[in-house]
Amino acid sequence: MNLEETIKHTRKKAEEMATKSVELFPSCEGRKYLDCAEEYYQLADWLEELKELREYKKKMKAQFLDDIENPLEPIKLSSALESEIFKYEYRTEHDPQKISPLDYTIIYALKHCLEEQLKEVE
Structure with missing residues (x-):
């Protein structure tokens, strides 16, 4: 089945x-x-x-x-976003003082780019 x-x-x-x-x-x-x-x-x-x-x-x-040569391909953006979120969560749990505004900015930028790329695919 x-x-x-x-x-x-x-x-x-x-x-x-x-x-x-x-x-x-x-x-x-x-x-x-x-x-x-x-x-x-x-x-x-x-x-x-x-x-x-x-x-x-x-x-x-x-x-x-x-589309292996495209740096803004959704799967690459998604992997980068997952990596940044993992890093943020690790720092939150083990070393909160190492979290910087740049971490939030990178996560937001990757999320935004991913959403834009997915709009184009649909």
């Missing part, structure tokens, strides 16, 4: 649990079937999110290979 089939199957099970009789779902072990159905709906939502993230990751990797 692939991810798309799993999502459909999970949503179908959730709908069945929300509408069918107790005898059909012994796996719920005495819990309210609406609660069990809610868990299946949540699982389906998480699987949808996983699918979207995989598609986004695939798109970003393809873009990186297509």
Whole structure:
């Protein structure tokens, strides 16, 4: 079963649990079937999110290979932003006096450039 089939199957099970009789779902072990159905709906939502993230990751990797010379390519900006945020969080936790206004400026500039580049892609 692939991810798309799993999502459909999970949503179908959730709908069945929300509408069918107790005898059909012994796996719920005495819990309210609406609660069990809610868990299946949540699982389906998480699987949808996983699918979207995989598609986004695939798109970003393809873009990186297509435009490797562009210094403002979204994947490069995103990596730089993640690195700056990591550095900021590390300093916040271990050495707060080393945080400077330049750290905030770099994070804001990278975020702004990334947002602008993503607007152009869409």
